[in-house]
Amino acid sequence: MNKIFEKGGKFYWLHSTVDAFETFLHVPGTVTRKGSHVRDAIDLKRILILVVIAAVPAALFGMWNVGYQHGLAVGDTSLNILGNWWYGFLKVLPLYLVSYIVGLGIEFASCQIRGEEVSEGYLVSGFFIPLIVPVDIPLWMLAVAVAFAVIFGKEVFGGTGMNIVNPAILTRAFLFFSYPNYMSGSNCWISYKPTEQLVDGFTGATPLALDGPAQYGTGFWDLFIGTVPGSVGETSVIAILLGAILLIWTGIASWKIMCAGILGALFVGGIGDLAGITTIPCYMQLLYGGFAFGIVFMATDPVTSAQTEAGKWIYGFLIGALCITVRLFNPGYAEGMMLAILLCNVFAPLIDHCVISAHLSRKAKKLKTA
Amino acid sequence: MSQNFVLKKGLNIPIAGEAALRVSKTIAPGIVAVQPTDFKGFLPRLLVKEGDPVLCGSPVMADKKNADILVTSPVSGKVKEIVRGEKRKLLAVLVEADAKQQCVDFGVKDAAKLDAGQVRQAILQSGLFPWLVQRPYGIIADPDVRPRDIFISTFSTAPLAADSKFCFGDELKAAQAGVCALSKLTDGKVHVALDGNGGTSPFAGLQHCELHVFQGKHPAGNVGVQISHIAPICKEETVWTASMTTLIAIGKLFTTGKYDVRRKVAVTGPMAVEPAYIETVPGMPMKEIAFFCGNTAEETLRVISGDVLSGKTVGKEGYLGVFDNQISLLHEGTEQELLGWINPIRAHQFSADRSYFSWLMPERKKYAMDTNLHGGPRAFLMNDGYYSRVLPMDIYPVYLAKACLAGDIEKMEKFGIYEVLPEDLATCEFVDPSKNNIQEMIEQGIDLMLKEMA
Numbered sequence: 001m002n003k004i005f006e007k008g009g010k011f012y013w014l015h016s017t018v019d020a021f022e023t024f025l026h027v028p029g030t031v032t033r034k035g036s037h038v039r040d041a042i043d044l045k046r047i048l049i050l051v052v053i054a055a056v057p058a059a060l061f062g063m064w065n066v067g068y069q070h071g072l073a074v075g076d077t078s079l080n081i082l083g084n085w086w087y088g089f090l091k092v093l094p095l096y097l098v099s100y101i102v103g104l105g106i107e108f109a110s111c112q113i114r115g116e117e118v119s120e121g122y123l124v125s126g127f128f129i130p131l132i133v134p135v136d137i138p139l140w141m142l143a144v145a146v147a148f149a150v151i152f153g154k155e156v157f158g159g160t161g162m163n164i165v166n167p168a169i170l171t172r173a174f175l176f177f178s179y180p181n182y183m184s185g186s187n188c189w190i191s192y193k194p195t196e197q198l199v200d201g202f203t204g205a206t207p208l209a210l211d212g213p214a215q216y217g218t219g220f221w222d223l224f225i226g227t228v229p230g231s232v233g234e235t236s237v238i239a240i241l242l243g244a245i246l247l248i249w250t251g252i253a254s255w256k257i258m259c260a261g262i263l264g265a266l267f268v269g270g271i272g273d274l275a276g277i278t279t280i281p282c283y284m285q286l287l288y289g290g291f292a293f294g295i296v297f298m299a300t301d302p303v304t305s306a307q308t309e310a311g312k313w314i315y316g317f318l319i320g321a322l323c324i325t326v327r328l329f330n331p332g333y334a335e336g337m338m339l340a341i342l343l344c345n346v347f348a349p350l351i352d353h354c355v356i357s358a359h360l361s362r363k364a365k366k367l368k369t370a
Numbered sequence: 371m372s373q374n375f376v377l378k379k380g381l382n383i384p385i386a387g388e389a390a391l392r393v394s395k396t397i398a399p400g401i402v403a404v405q406p407t408d409f410k411g412f413l414p415r416l417l418v419k420e421g422d423p424v425l426c427g428s429p430v431m432a433d434k435k436n437a438d439i440l441v442t443s444p445v446s447g448k449v450k451e452i453v454r455g456e457k458r459k460l461l462a463v464l465v466e467a468d469a470k471q472q473c474v475d476f477g478v479k480d481a482a483k484l485d486a487g488q489v490r491q492a493i494l495q496s497g498l499f500p501w502l503v504q505r506p507y508g509i510i511a512d513p514d515v516r517p518r519d520i521f522i523s524t525f526s527t528a529p530l531a532a533d534s535k536f537c538f539g540d541e542l543k544a545a546q547a548g549v550c551a552l553s554k555l556t557d558g559k560v561h562v563a564l565d566g567n568g569g570t571s572p573f574a575g576l577q578h579c580e581l582h583v584f585q586g587k588h589p590a591g592n593v594g595v596q597i598s599h600i601a602p603i604c605k606e607e608t609v610w611t612a613s614m615t616t617l618i619a620i621g622k623l624f625t626t627g628k629y630d631v632r633r634k635v636a637v638t639g640p641m642a643v644e645p646a647y648i649e650t651v652p653g654m655p656m657k658e659i660a661f662f663c664g665n666t667a668e669e670t671l672r673v674i675s676g677d678v679l680s681g682k683t684v685g686k687e688g689y690l691g692v693f694d695n696q697i698s699l700l701h702e703g704t705e706q707e708l709l710g711w712i713n714p715i716r717a718h719q720f721s722a723d724r725s726y727f728s729w730l731m732p733e734r735k736k737y738a739m740d741t742n743l744h745g746g747p748r749a750f751l752m753n754d755g756y757y758s759r760v761l762p763m764d765i766y767p768v769y770l771a772k773a774c775l776a777g778d779i780e781k782m783e784k785f786g787i788y789e790v791l792p793e794d795l796a797t798c799e800f801v802d803p804s805k806n807n808i809q810e811m812i813e814q815g816i817d818l819m820l821k822e823m824a
Contacts, residue, residue, distance in 0.1 A: 023746055027710035031702055031741040035792070035809035036799045037678045038385060038529075038700065041719035041726060043745025044803050045711040047752070050725050117746045161749030161804070250725040254753070307754045307768070356766065360784060363764060367604060 016111040020118035047252055048120040052127045054243035054253075055297055059131055061239040062232035063088035066135050069190045069229050075199040088135075091191050092232055095130035098139045102146045103129075103167075110155040121160030121167075121303075122150065128168040128297060131233025132290065132338075133175060134188045141182065145174040165345040166304045172338055189229040223287035234293040237286075244296045253300035256309065257316035261295040262286060264320025272328045285324050294337035295319065304345040308355040315351050319344045374566065375599050377586030377762035381722055381797045383529040385678060386736035387645045387699070389636035391536045394646040395661075398471075402445045402653040403453075403462040403689035404430045409441070409500045411509030411820070414460045422449045427474035427496060427629030430463050438513060442497025444631050444651040446472045462689065465653075478627040481551035482578075486516075489554040496623050501616040501692065505597065505609050506788035507816050517610040519558035519601060522549070522617055523584075524573045525565035527591035528677035532636035532695045534565060536647070538614050539572040544621030546576055551620055552612060553578045563596040586762060588679075594794040598763045603788045613693055635690065637662045639678065639699035640738035641671055654690045656697070663699060672741055674698040679796035680809065703742025711745065719744070722760065722801045748804040760797040765789065767798045771808050774815025779822055782815050791816070 004011045005018045022028070024045070032039060067084030071077045079087065103126045111118045129146060149170040154163040176183045192198065222228055226236025233240075247253035269282030286292065299305060299319050306315035319340045326336025406414035413434040418424060424443045433439035443465050450466040476496055481489060490513055493499050502511035502520075511517070525534040538545065553560045559580045564571035566585030574581065582600055584590050593611045603609055612620070615633050622630045634647045635654075643664040650658070656673050663671060663686070674681035675691040678698045682691060690697065710716065720728045720737040728737075754768040761767050765786040773781035792809035799808040 026706035026708055027742070027744060028746060029704040029706045030743045030746070031704055032743055033807075035680075035807045036796050037672065037674055037681065037683070037698070037741050038383065038739040038800065039742070039744050039805065040723065040801045040803070041710075041716060041721040041728075041744045042723035042801070042803045043711055043805065044748050044751055045745065046725055047723070047803055049712060117748070119748050121751070159749065161751045251723070252725065254755075302753050302756075303751055305753070308766070309755055312753075312755075356769070367602060 013112060016116070016118050017108045020108065020111075023117070045120050048124050050250055050252055051124045051247065051297070054246040055127055055131065055233065057239040057242045058233040058236060058293065059092075059127070060085070061226055061236040062131060062234075063092050065226060065230075065235055066091050066191050066232060068227060070192055073187075073190050073192050073198050074196045088191075088232075091135050092130055094139055095133065095135070095137070095142060095232075096126075098142050099126045099129045099146055102143045103150050106147060106150045106155065107159075110159060114159065116159065119160035121154070125150075125167040125171075128233070129171050132168065132172050132231050132293065134182060135191045135232055136188070137175065137182055141175060141179055142171075145171045145178070148174050161303055163303055164349075165342055166298055166301050169298055169338055169341050169345070173342055176338065189231060220284070220287070223284070230289065234290040237292045240292045240296050247296065247300065252302075253296065254302075254305065254312050254316075256312040257300050257305055257319075258295055260313045260316025261299055261320035264317035264322075265291060265295075265324045266320075267317075268321045268324040268328070272324065277328050282324075285327065288327075289335045290337040291320075291323060294323070294341055298337075298341050299344070304348060306348045306351045306355075308352050308359075310359075311348070311351045311355045314355070315344055315348055318347070318351075373581075373600075374583045375585065375590075375596075376566075377584065377590045377595070377599075379759055379762040380527075380587030380590055381760040381801065382527070382587045382733075383679070383739075383797075383800065384720060384728075384733065384736050385529045385640065386738045387639040387642050388530050388736075389532070389638045389642075389645040389647055391533060392646050393634060393649050394644070395648050397648050397650040397654060397658050398467065399445075399650065399654040399658050400467055401450065401655055402443070402447075402465050402467060402651060403655065404441060404443055404465065404653055405462045405689060405692070406431055406441065406460055407462075408652075408692040409510050410503075411507070412439070412441070412500055414441070416452065416460065416463070418449045418463065420449050420452055423447070424449060424465060425472050425474045427476065429497060430465075431460070433500070433510070436513065438494050439499050439510065440494065440497045441500060442474075442629055444629070444653055446470065473628045473630075476623060476627045476629070479624050481547055481554065481624045484551075484554065486554045489551050492623065493551070493620060496629050498616065498620055498623060498629070501612070501619065503611045503613075505594070505603055505611060505791070507820055508791040509820070511610050512608075515608055517556050517558070517608050518603075520552050520556045520560045520610045520612065521563070521593050521597050521600070522552075522560065522579075522612050522614070523563045523591055523593040523596055524571060524614055525563075525567075525591045526677075527567070527586075527588035528679055528696075529588070530636065530638035530645075530696065530698065531591070531677055532634065532647070534614065535569075535572055537634040537636075537695060538618060541618045541621070542572065542575075544618045544625055545573060545614075546578075546621065547624045548612070548617040548619075548621030549576055549579045551624055552610075552617070556610070561596075561600050563591075563593070563600075565591070589794055589797060590762060592794050594789065594791050595762055598765075598789050602764075605783060605788060607788075615693065615695055633695050635694070636696045637699070638696060639674075640740070641666055641699040641701050650690065652690050652692045652694070656684060656686050656688050656690070659697065660686070662697075666701075670702050670704075672700040672702050674700065678739070679800060680793040701738070701740040703740030705742070707742075723803070743805055745803065745805050747806065750804055750806065752803060756803075757798040757801065760801055761795065763789065763794065767795055767808070770815075771795070771798075771806070771811045774811045774818075777815075777818055779819065782819065787812075787815055787819060 064085040066088030153170040269285040322340035323336040429440040445467040447467040500510040566583040770785040
């Protein structure tokens with residue numbers, strides 16, 4: 001690194017930033033000083049970038065869907081696949097720019113203040129945020145929300161690895177509670193200009209927000225492939241599944257959390273179905289709304305999820321169960337995934353505490369009898 | 371009665387440079403270093419001055435807290451130099467070896483017929499007592515304590531570790547005498563762990579002890595891991611451990627009456643030219659093995675006394691540690707690698723993580739690993755399970771490391787600080803994508819415990 005960026009140099013305030021870009025380009029030539037002399041070739045950059053790669057199919061599909069839904073809404077279906085995708089890409093690109101410029105700016109500044117290397121955590125959060133907010137959200141709102149989430153959700157706790165709640169989910173929650181007009185209503189999840197005339201009878205509401213029978217009317221395959229309104233990344237279950245396969249194959253995300261989440265959702269969804277609270281078969285719950293995206297990409301965040309193996313089952317199950325509970329019993333807002341994950345993020349340390357305490361007392365008992 | 375333990379967790383690190391099973395040279399070093407820093411918890415008081423003659427087995431220093439605990443010279447000759455570091459800390463006593471090599475005669479004894487006091491006295495006198503390690507904390511054993519049990523691991527699973535059968539297989543008699551002697555020092559048992567990873571262990575016939583067979587990847591051969599499976603250490607309990615070199619040395623003390631610590635040492639690692647064994651004494655200067663280093667420049671070579679996970683960097687000017695029977699030679703990995711972290715294949719690098727493909731490679735594939743950190747230091751980000759998959763112990767490694775970082779004694783106790791030494795968590799440190807120095811954290815935790823418990 002150039003001397004002017006070292007301590008005492010003129011541009012020392014840029015040290016973390018320059019270092020971040022430099023280590024992005026090269027694996028640094030640092031050698032081990034203490035402890036194990038040889039180290040695994042894995043580092044957090046690779047792990048986190050793989051999470052981003054896993055979300056790429058959902059993002060690409062989402063961009064196409066933005067264009068496709070827009071076409072349906074305004075009654076102009078003349079665009080081909082690429083045209084639709086390009087429309088969506090131009091819509092989503094500003095969201096990415098805002099997300100990364102604001103988020104990484106704060107991250108670089110905080111790392112410089114703490115005197116640490118820049119952690120790659122925000123690469124992932126920043127990639128997820130545009131995928132879970134309405135595509136037409138005003139950019140300044142997104143900027144405020146990202147700043148809030150990164151500063152109060154992460155940096156005040158000590159940066160990546162120390163946060164209690166997932167910053168991406170926190171961004172969405174901030175938007176949801178601060179600007180509910182932009183986050184609900186029938187047409188917030190599709191992209192259109194106020195000057196454009198919507199087709200008569202078109203509703204941009206997500207399948208979840210519709211009433212029972214109309215909801216059920218949205219076909220299994222539409223939901224599975226993802227040709228329904230919704231936030232950019234959440235609609236296509238098949239694209240999310242591709243990501244899930246990569247995450248499970250590499251072992252980065254916990255399959256236990258995913259399985260437990262699905263079980264929890266089926267359990268509560270099944271009860272709701274049997275008790276007559278809803279007419280939706282429980283398996284359809286897995287396809288609606290943000291459940292799939294949330295359970296694959298958000299709930300499995302290794303920092304904010306439960307740490308212990310037994311804890312992961314409990315944590316995942318609670319997320320699935322809570323999500324569907326909110327869907328069944330909250331008439332005001334039909335999506336429960338965000339709140340379920342936030343709540344379980346907060347409870348994850350408690351779950352771990354209980355699991356570990358139980359384990360340690362079992363171990364102590366075993367020792368006593370031995 | 372023997373008991374079988376099959377440990378599923380763990381990690382064998384496939385590093386290149388295994389020593390061929392032959393002794394390529396017997397080295398009688400001209401200068402030998404006696405280093406008090408080899409013994410944790412030993413506060414040295416010098417008993418010799420420069421120019422004094424010493425025999426093999428003559429005391430060189432004693433412990434300040436207990437004058438009975440001696441450290442003795444492994445060769446006969448003359449004290450050449452006393453090396454001190456900052457604040458006059460005693461680093462080493464250099465002994466110039468003579469040609470005759472005379473030994474102090476401690477007298478041949480039958481350990482089975484001695485009582486505990488006599489055995490202890492004999493070991494103390496010979497200077498082998500500080501070779502016994504006390505757990506918890508990994509400090510030198512206290513002669514006034516009767517440990518609950520004594521544990522011996524007859525093998526090592528560390529990367530490129532010296533082959534136990536080759537090194538100690540012909541010392542059965544000494545091993546048996548050593549076990550006999552140690553069994554007098556405890557009210558409990560002497561537990562001996564045998565290698566279950568291939569063939570019958572040469573030590574399967576040992577008597578006066580309880581035999582256990584351990585099968586599994588590293589660190590299955592670590593005595594700490596074995597203790598936690600045989601009889602875990604609880605608060606206020608003390609056990610002792612003896613390495614194989616210690617056991618053989620104690621055995622020989624009784625069978626020959628001499629302080630004989632010669633051993634076979636494996637010279638290993640990707641940078642070793644024709645890796646093989648040498649026969650030498652601890653304290654040997656690394657200069658003596660220059661012929662293994664080839665033409666490698668000093669700056670690009672790391673000379674480690676011990677294995678690549680927990681050994682100590684000593685450099686070409688350093689000396690072989692007392693407990694070590696392995697030297698590892700590594701390349702200093704100061705080269706940058708363009709976009710290496712995203713390269714999907716990177717076939718020359720080993721990783722236990724599945725985002726690389728080395729876990730699909732056959733086990734015989736070895737990697738010329740270097741000392742590159744392969745990333746920058748970060749906060750702990752992955753789950754505890756990411757680490758505990760390579761640790762066959764019933765503890766939570768990340769929680770323990772964090773408790774040590776926080777200096778929280780109560781939590782350290784709860785998460786098992788009594789059961790571990792830094793070396794036991796070396797595999798966790800190896801796989802850590804956040805590049806934390808987990809062994810150092812544990813070390814700090816243990817030091818804090820020692821300070822607070824004193």
